[in-house]
Amino acid sequence: MSEIAKAYDSGQVEQKWYRFWMEQGYFTPQIDPDKKPFVIIMPPPNVTGELHVGHALTATLEDIMVRWHRMKGEPTLWLPGVDHAGIATQVIVEQKLAREGIDRHTLGREKFIEHVWEWVNKSRQSITYQHQKLGASCDWTRERFTLDEGPVRAVRTAFVRLYNKGLIYRGERIINWCPRCQTALSDLEVQHKDITGNLYYLRYPLADGDGFVTVATTRPETYLGDTAVAVNPKDKRFKDLIGKKVILPVIGRIIPIISDSAVDLTFGTGAVKITPAHDPVDFEMSGRQSLPVIHILNPDATMNEQAGPYAGLDRFTCRQKILEDFEKAGLLEKTESHSHAVGHCDRCQTMIEPEVSKQWFVKIAPLAEVATKAVVEGQIKIIPERFTKVYLNWMENIHDWCISRQLWWGHRIPVWYCQECNELIVSAEEPATCTHCNAAKLVQDSDVLDTWFSAGLWTHSALGWPDDTEDLRYFYPTSVMETGYDILFFWIARMIMMGLEDTGDIPFHTVYLHGLVRDEKGDKMSKMRGNVMSPVESTDVYGTDALRFALTTGTSPGNDINLGQHKLEAGRNLANKLWNAVRFVLKSLEALPIDGQELTKLETERPEPLEDRWILSRFNRLIGEVHESMADFQFGEAERQIHDFFWGEFCDWYIEISKIRLGRSTISPLPVLTFISEALLRLLHPFMPFITEELWQNLKERLPEGTLGPASIMIAPYPAADEKTIDPEAEQVMDSVIEIIRSIRNTRAEHKVAPARWIEAQIYADKLAPAIMLQSEAIETLARARPLTILNRDRRQTKGEKALAMVLKEAEIVLPWAGMVDLNAEKQRLEKEIDTNQKETARLKERLKDTAFISKAPPAVVEKERSKLQAHEDKLLRLRQELTQLS
Ligand SMILES: [Zn+2]
Ligand SMILES: [Zn+2]
Numbered sequence: 001m002s003e004i005a006k007a008y009d010s011g012q013v014e015q016k017w018y019r020f021w022m023e024q025g026y027f028t029p030q031i032d033p034d035k036k037p038f039v040i041i042m043p044p045p046n047v048t049g050e051l052h053v054g055h056a057l058t059a060t061l062e063d064i065m066v067r068w069h070r071m072k073g074e075p076t077l078w079l080p081g082v083d084h085a086g087i088a089t090q091v092i093v094e095q096k097l098a099r100e101g102i103d104r105h106t107l108g109r110e111k112f113i114e115h116v117w118e119w120v121n122k123s124r125q126s127i128t129y130q131h132q133k134l135g136a137s138c139d140w141t142r143e144r145f146t147l148d149e150g151p152v153r154a155v156r157t158a159f160v161r162l163y164n165k166g167l168i169y170r171g172e173r174i175i176n177w178c179p180r181c182q183t184a185l186s187d188l189e190v191q192h193k194d195i196t197g198n199l200y201y202l203r204y205p206l207a208d209g210d211g212f213v214t215v216a217t218t219r220p221e222t223y224l225g226d227t228a229v230a231v232n233p234k235d236k237r238f239k240d241l242i243g244k245k246v247i248l249p250v251i252g253r254i255i256p257i258i259s260d261s262a263v264d265l266t267f268g269t270g271a272v273k274i275t276p277a278h279d280p281v282d283f284e285m286s287g288r289q290s291l292p293v294i295h296i297l298n299p300d301a302t303m304n305e306q307a308g309p310y311a312g313l314d315r316f317t318c319r320q321k322i323l324e325d326f327e328k329a330g331l332l333e334k335t336e337s338h339s340h341a342v343g344h345c346d347r348c349q350t351m352i353e354p355e356v357s358k359q360w361f362v363k364i365a366p367l368a369e370v371a372t373k374a375v376v377e378g379q380i381k382i383i384p385e386r387f388t389k390v391y392l393n394w395m396e397n398i399h400d401w402c403i404s405r406q407l408w409w410g411h412r413i414p415v416w417y418c419q420e421c422n423e424l425i426v427s428a429e430e431p432a433t434c435t436h437c438n439a440a441k442l443v444q445d446s447d448v449l450d451t452w453f454s455a456g457l458w459t460h461s462a463l464g465w466p467d468d469t470e471d472l473r474y475f476y477p478t479s480v481m482e483t484g485y486d487i488l489f490f491w492i493a494r495m496i497m498m499g500l501e502d503t504g505d506i507p508f509h510t511v512y513l514h515g516l517v518r519d520e521k522g523d524k525m526s527k528m529r530g531n532v533m534s535p536v537e538s539t540d541v542y543g544t545d546a547l548r549f550a551l552t553t554g555t556s557p558g559n560d561i562n563l564g565q566h567k568l569e570a571g572r573n574l575a576n577k578l579w580n581a582v583r584f585v586l587k588s589l590e591a592l593p594i595d596g597q598e599l600t601k602l603e604t605e606r607p608e609p610l611e612d613r614w615i616l617s618r619f620n621r622l623i624g625e626v627h628e629s630m631a632d633f634q635f636g637e638a639e640r641q642i643h644d645f646f647w648g649e650f651c652d653w654y655i656e657i658s659k660i661r662l663g664r665s666t667i668s669p670l671p672v673l674t675f676i677s678e679a680l681l682r683l684l685h686p687f688m689p690f691i692t693e694e695l696w697q698n699l700k701e702r703l704p705e706g707t708l709g710p711a712s713i714m715i716a717p718y719p720a721a722d723e724k725t726i727d728p729e730a731e732q733v734m735d736s737v738i739e740i741i742r743s744i745r746n747t748r749a750e751h752k753v754a755p756a757r758w759i760e761a762q763i764y765a766d767k768l769a770p771a772i773m774l775q776s777e778a779i780e781t782l783a784r785a786r787p788l789t790i791l792n793r794d795r796r797q798t799k800g801e802k803a804l805a806m807v808l809k810e811a812e813i814v815l816p817w818a819g820m821v822d823l824n825a826e827k828q829r830l831e832k833e834i835d836t837n838q839k840e841t842a843r844l845k846e847r848l849k850d851t852a853f854i855s856k857a858p859p860a861v862v863e864k865e866r867s868k869l870q871a872h873e874d875k876l877l878r879l880r881q882e883l884t885q886l887s
Helices: 010-024 053-071 086-099 109-133 149-164 220-225 280-289 305-310 315-328 365-376 386-396 451-456 470-475 485-503 535-542 544-552 565-591 596-604 610-631 635-661 670-684 689-702 728-750 769-773 776-783 823-849 851-856 859-886
Strands: 038-041 076-079 168-178 183-185 190-205 212-217 228-231 245-247 254-259 272-274 332-345 353-362 381-383 415-418 424-426 442-444 478-484 508-514 759-765 785-792 803-807 811-816
Touching: 010 535, 010 544, 010 689, 038 053, 053 076, 053 478, 053 508, 053 535, 053 544, 053 635, 086 109, 086 451, 109 535, 149 168, 149 424, 149 451, 149 485, 168 280, 190 220, 190 245, 190 315, 212 220, 212 272, 220 305, 220 315, 272 280, 305 315, 315 332, 365 386, 365 485, 381 386, 386 485, 451 485, 478 485, 485 508, 535 544, 535 565, 544 565, 544 635, 544 689, 565 635, 565 670, 565 689, 596 670, 610 635, 610 670, 610 728, 635 670, 635 776, 670 689, 728 759, 728 769, 728 776, 728 803, 728 811, 759 769, 759 776, 769 776, 769 785, 776 785, 823 851, 823 859
Parallel strands: 038 076, 038 478, 228 254, 381 508, 478 508, 759 785
Antiparallel strands: 168 183, 168 353, 190 212, 190 332, 228 272, 245 254, 415 424, 415 442, 759 811, 803 811
8 A cells, every 4th residue: 555645746646647547548438329429629729839828728628528528428539639820830930930040932932831840840749748737638549730631631622612612712802911921811810909090181183174182091102003083972062073083193193083872971071082902992892883903012012013103112101202292292181190990910910901812712601601500590509608699790790701821831722723724623632634635734822721711620620521430420510619719700600610511510519618817917918918827837836736726616608717826826725635634534544444335335324423414415415516517517616616515514524523433433434534535536536637536546545445446536437416315404403513613613713712722602402402412522522612511492591690692593502701711811801901992092082182183184184083083982892891791
């Protein structure tokens, strides 16, 4: 038998058991067609580096669910993975190379990708290690990377299917262009920031005759791409101008004045410049009005050859130059300060340019319709429910999804162009020759797909789709998708759309959204603020179980979590308390071994001692409540319930009371102590896997062989509530006994009675008197009350002695003063305190009578003195009452 250490050493215990679980293959489920599996596909962390606390929260919540279901006997799969994270990874590697003085363009595509792979392989190892440290019980044999051969085939197949159905098209649309990343971005990848800029009023001279039309714009440089000026047909101010022409200053291009009902009469002057290549509304208008589209920017946001004398200038330098030129020519009417939202690249914070570009898009409406239906009809449930509305709202206003990215890192678009006949070939397999002219000169589209395209296939591609695999048949649709609410649209929505499209079935039954992890004060964690908490460091200092406890206890779905030292310490304290409590049971078992029958007997027979019946009843109620909370996805609440039972009822009361009986010849409390400790460890295992395994194995060693069957707590059954043990009568009596002990303890504390001192107590009760009497030893010991008399109420004697009386729910307690304190010493103490208080009261009264003080001192100071006086007068009154009680 191994010696049980005095204190819990998390570092040593965690490694040992994680390795054991891995070696035993417990994380890999057995496929059993007769059983319904429980499945979670892990949201794959980006291969961009370290895991943050948000990942630790994801891993903990998923591990809680997975361990719980596994212990309930369901074939449980938690499939881990990592995301290649296209743009995010590319930007990081670019920055890393830039620090070494290397530019990706001089390096070339192939060499650059080699650098990315090098980074990715290191990063993947570190992510796996960190997950293992967190205790994640995922099936590493099924681990996937979004760029693995399987997912690559899934992406190509999905693309080809959508293309053949007409749901993927290539077209010219206004997209968000990042001049630094030099790629298109989807709307979701753009951050809108409120910026105070200017609204410039520019004058365009009329082509024939005098006068000009004034237009207002925040981006004067775009005038170079103007192909019309538009006014609203209802606007009487411009009625005579429609059909006339203006000359664009400096470059001299002549453009028409047109009317279009989309023009907002209240913006600027009412006449607006139309730049189809660089504005979504203008682009649409250009289609209706057959206006030319003139593109004025190079990919890096310098001006292109269309900019005439401004060609080659950076967009912002160009803006200044244009304003100067207009000013000189008397064509800048005025400048107004103007605040508006400006899009920035989510990855590099560069100001994006809306511009027309030939890109690949997913026609989203038909996919969104099906995905909306699945949620409206309840096939997919979103927790917390309030996010359902957010989801549906977004689905209603969704736009076609731009999926091509001008990046190098990611899934290449499966499209080839014939260099001979220009034929476009869309194919899952690389074609050898042109399907039209048979030529072998084919060039693949150089773009890659938006990362969220492959992420959208994750639930089915990770299980083997497009192949008809056993995993896909058995584990799909999955049970729960657990992730942060911040990626509801990026990811959840797209998985629902793509899952339904590819497989005809929903990807998961339940979406569980957790909140953001903030710091102790509720601030967002960020490197800038310096309040980032590293999960690995926290596990090193406090232990993994403590971190898991801190992250999840008392939290509820969708709400943000404040995490700080304080919570981590609470987690560690719980681990230590658990260690000490179970260690006490282990030590007792070493001294007084029990046989297995004594334990199994508890499952069928009700023990005699009241406190045994009480704790078993309370424990079974707890199990019921925990099941309810877990089924309701209230894991934080379940954890709180277990914590409160363990710390309060079990440690504070049951263990303390049981110590009285321990070692006596009467009925031993050890079977019940062991029974509850063992089941409590199982109940707590999903939340704190390491310490529970270590203690459980120690229990197993100290019980006769075969008493605890399974080789590990993680494959032992989760406790089920046993209705038979619910004992309202025992609960009522014990509630009273606890209330009595508590009241006596509180009174002792109030009157500063020395902890070792025995005090006399009389208890009067009605129908519970006989039952309470049986607990007299517990009351005596735990309240240090001796002599103790317990009588029926009608036998209450009024001896006329000075005493304190307390009325409780089921009983009355009388504590004679003489028993509690040394009367003379107490009298002296009170008199001395009364004296000090009287002096202070007098001083304050004197001060407040002083008119000079009252008139000169600030009112707040005077008010403070008044409340001080009030407090002293109150205290004096109470001290005097106490003194009369004594004499
Ligand atoms: Zn960027
Ligand atoms: Zn061809």
